[in-house]
Amino acid sequence: MKLDIAVLSGDGIGPEVTAQAIKALEAVAHSFDHSFIFKEALVGAIAIDKTGNPLPDKTLELCVNTDAVLFGAIGDPKYDNNPSAPVRPEQGLLKLRKELGLYANIRPVKAYSTLLDQSPLKREIIEGTDISIYRELTGGIYFGKKSLSEDGTVASDLCEYSKGEIERISHLAFKAAQKRRKKLTLVDKANVLESSRLWRKVVGEIAKQYKDVTLDFLFVDNAAMQMILNPSQFDVILTENMFGDIISDEASVIGGSIGLLASASVGDTCCMFEPIHGSYPQATGKGIANPIAAILSAAMLLEHFDLLGEAKAIRDAVEKALELNLTTPDLNNENPLTTEKVGDFIADYI
């Protein structure tokens, strides 16, 4: 197979970890006789520094015309403490999601048995946890009308959802549940929000087309509790943009290894793969960043194109690295390897 892949490595540790993901993909291309063409482009704080725009037109154009986007991370402390700066790195990411129509963000959260003791939660609580979170990514309060009164004393954000927006991601989530443990939990706040009541109605209707999947509903406040009390009860979680942001970040730490978590953002015509850890500026350039999340994002990319054997080769190599404890300092404080050496081991193993 021939794939054109745009590489947006972005800020902080983004470039370091993305380089390892590319290495893994190159090893796969070599072993399985594929042709992957990588083209780099700017995004985030580095794009602001160089062009004044967190998502330069050239970058967007490249992404629109490739098969997939490999994304690193964005964010720089010089913008974080000034959220009302006129231009911010996040705007680049939000615009990219919207322009590419990446309406579904998929985040697997798994408790790796070799790492159970790294979790802040007790072993018996997280054992067996294996969740796939489907977060709506281009609607809701993130993209609704915002306003600020002229005198600056009243501000508002609109959370709006249409039936169509709910339907398209729901189908993806139900299909995923069919291939998994056949349980889907809709997280909402239907006891308070009109938009949540629409979610409940539409998802309830769609469920009739997926009779083998059990649907249940959970208020977001309760979900935030259940994620800690009993995370292994969840199979597929489906939710709107803001709740998905909160609940998936909460879920990401229960496995004890945020450096291992990958994500896919998909739409009808494009797809993007991204580690969830963010730009982690304090670690930049030190060779201590865990590349596994980026490498597993590459595996999700392969799965998206049905290259299942290829993805498995990456996953096996990652499991081997974990088993042999050939990992970065976050998971190994005795004999840690550098970001690059972990990437080398995984690429060689493939």
Added chain:
Amino acid sequence: MKLDIAVLSGDGIGPEVTAQAIKALEAVAHSFDHSFIFKEALVGAIAIDKTGNPLPDKTLELCVNTDAVLFGAIGDPKYDNNPSAPVRPEQGLLKLRKELGLYANIRPVKAYSTLLDQSPLKREIIEGTDISIYRELTGGIYFGKKSLSEDGTVASDLCEYSKGEIERISHLAFKAAQKRRKKLTLVDKANVLESSRLWRKVVGEIAKQYKDVTLDFLFVDNAAMQMILNPSQFDVILTENMFGDIISDEASVIGGSIGLLASASVGDTCCMFEPIHGSYPQATGKGIANPIAAILSAAMLLEHFDLLGEAKAIRDAVEKALELNLTTPDLNNENPLTTEKVGDFIADYI
């Protein structure tokens, strides 16, 4: 002191636990020579059943004319699975908050040393946790304009905040921080929401009046992670209505003892005290509900009226019950006491 107290015990285990809180208050009145007059009224599902209205006018009128409201819990499974029913118990609670102007919901979260092993989190993670959450309770997306298109395919909720709404709760939160460890964390999503940017601006301004308090900012997704990774970093958390709902429920389970958590909702002219556990319908009438959260809510009521010695008498009695393990089955599976017996012990000890 003479206090008129409205008692809204509501649904599920509400009446059982509220009865124990009243017993504790009566013991205090007796020992410290106060006069507390209790007047009961209907709220929630039981009010719907009896009057068709989750907050009958008579109830509201009683609350407006008392010094404080002691609240039990609301909610009944027959409404939970039908969130679009025209009348729901939650509407009673939301209306009560709004009509009484209870704009600040205060929830203390403490890891009791005798109960550390009950937590789903590891002991070393939660040890020393002592947080006071200030959640805005009468604004934001809970009370913003809701709309549903005529054909039922587009729904929206508006999240709106004014400077004044932010200021009044912020002053309470800063004052609380001054009496505690002098740290205040504002939880928001200022990298995405206009309303959050207003929060950041207004709270930043107010901070100048409280120079002894250190203010920091945390995005809500990050807060959801930090609450699990390192809860003892927090002192006072200040946040808007919806984020407060989610983060405070998440926080409530880390101590391992949701049956111990009380809350106060205060405004300029009224105040209400409530255990946070909810109506827990499965436990109704079995004598297994933990009354301590309701009893500690009574202690918060006394503190609100500066009856500090009186509140301490309740807290000491509660600590004694925990120390002697004279508790309900959620905390004691060997020799559990009933709800009433725990209440008796605490009232006697006072």
